[in-house]
Amino acid sequence: MNAEALTAIEKAADAAPIPMALLAELTHRCPLKCPYCSNPLDLIRRSSELSAETWADVFAQAAAMGVLHVHLSGGEPAARRDLPEIVESAVTAGLYTNLITSGVGLTEATFADLVARGLDHVQLSIQGTDATTADRIGGYKGGFDTKMRVAAWIVAAGVPLTVNAVMHRQNLDRLSETIDLAVRLGARRLEVAHTQYHGWAYRNRAALMPTPGQVARSGEIVAEARRRLEGVLAIDYVTPDHLAKYPKPCMGGWGRVGLNVTPSGKVLPCHAAETIPGLVFDTVTERPLAEIWREGAAFTAFRGTGWMQEPCASCPRKAVDWGGCRCQALAWTGDAAATDPACTLSPHNARMRAEATGEAADADEAFAYREM
Ligand code: SF4
Ligand code: FES
Numbered sequence: 001m002n003a004e005a006l007t008a009i010e011k012a013a014d015a016a017p018i019p020m021a022l023l024a025e026l027t028h029r030c031p032l033k034c035p036y037c038s039n040p041l042d043l044i045r046r047s048s049e050l051s052a053e054t055w056a057d058v059f060a061q062a063a064a065m066g067v068l069h070v071h072l073s074g075g076e077p078a079a080r081r082d083l084p085e086i087v088e089s090a091v092t093a094g095l096y097t098n099l100i101t102s103g104v105g106l107t108e109a110t111f112a113d114l115v116a117r118g119l120d121h122v123q124l125s126i127q128g129t130d131a132t133t134a135d136r137i138g139g140y141k142g143g144f145d146t147k148m149r150v151a152a153w154i155v156a157a158g159v160p161l162t163v164n165a166v167m168h169r170q171n172l173d174r175l176s177e178t179i180d181l182a183v184r185l186g187a188r189r190l191e192v193a194h195t196q197y198h199g200w201a202y203r204n205r206a207a208l209m210p211t212p213g214q215v216a217r218s219g220e221i222v223a224e225a226r227r228r229l230e231g232v233l234a235i236d237y238v239t240p241d242h243l244a245k246y247p248k249p250c251m252g253g254w255g256r257v258g259l260n261v262t263p264s265g266k267v268l269p270c271h272a273a274e275t276i277p278g279l280v281f282d283t284v285t286e287r288p289l290a291e292i293w294r295e296g297a298a299f300t301a302f303r304g305t306g307w308m309q310e311p312c313a314s315c316p317r318k319a320v321d322w323g324g325c326r327c328q329a330l331a332w333t334g335d336a337a338a339t340d341p342a343c344t345l346s347p348h349n350a351r352m353r354a355e356a357t358g359e360a361a362d363a364d365e366a367f368a369y370r371e372m
Helices: 003-014 052-065 083-092 108-116 131-138 143-156 172-185 199-203 212-228 289-295 297-301 326-333 349-360
Strands: 021-025 069-073 096-101 121-126 161-167 189-194 234-237 258-261
Touching: 021 052, 052 083, 052 289, 069 083, 083 096, 083 108, 108 143, 121 143, 131 143, 143 161, 143 172, 161 172, 172 189, 172 212, 189 212, 212 234, 212 349, 258 289, 289 297
Parallel strands: 021 069, 021 258, 069 096, 096 121, 121 161, 161 189, 189 234
Antiparallel strands: none
16 A cells, blocks of 8 residues: 555545444443453542433434444443433434443333333343352352343343443453353353453452363364354453454444443543543533534544554554453553554563463452442
């Protein structure tokens, strides 16, 4: 490619594309205390949460910008009594609605109400494949049995179910059972999600980090299950960052595909963006969403490729993975504009691998549970 063509591509990459997805963090309240939670350590209280009316306005603005689907998340979205009203407003805006829930706090009547109002899809989290393990990891007794009941309601209502299993050293040896459980529950899709080390998960890194042996086996288990379960269960799986060759394009690239709105209305390019010092975030109650997306200081900070340092700046993959994850770069290198250390081309990659492998060998399995 000649230099002119490359410059044209880079200029286009720096402009704001049309976003596709909105993550609406309706609340940080949650009955569970998962130590792998990516919510910030400083959780937002109920008194600061946006009203259902404001969420309706946010959804209408998002749809007008070209957003196609909304992920209704938290915390636990069912902790909000006005969840049916919120779902209805997203449906009215013309958005595809995905409820991301632990299932705990959802009653059968509320779930029926959500379906009646047009809920499209549910993503149900599981922490383990038996009550003892799952309830210990989630820090909530009775959670596992509740989830089993909720999964049955979802499937009986004909709503497509995705099971989301966040995996780590303390449950990865049960991956085969996790896949079997997703099939038994009637899920169409299973997300085998290796923990991303943000928020509470970062604090619990040493207790969560999988061993290289566990990760190698999990890749084989998934490959076999994908063949065996073709047409029955789709399985999403990617290698954990520190053992991959190249990083993932976090959020599909900063300010390219999706935006997050926090319970109090701050608009973030990703869930951990507030950890980056110096970034200024706009709020939905103070500025139009389209303007925030297009020219808000936080969104333009790392959009495109202009901000990149070497080795990203001259790398042919820079518009493929967009330099990886800014928050991970900050956490491991102290510089949010550095190449993601998960990249084997990063000068910090060897240290990241060595530290992560050292943590995985740690025998301490005690969690610092998420709490308000
Ligand atoms: Fe991606 Fe940067 Fe690594 Fe190239 S150097 S593969 S752009 S993270
Ligand atoms: Fe912030 Fe990846 S979590 S860029």
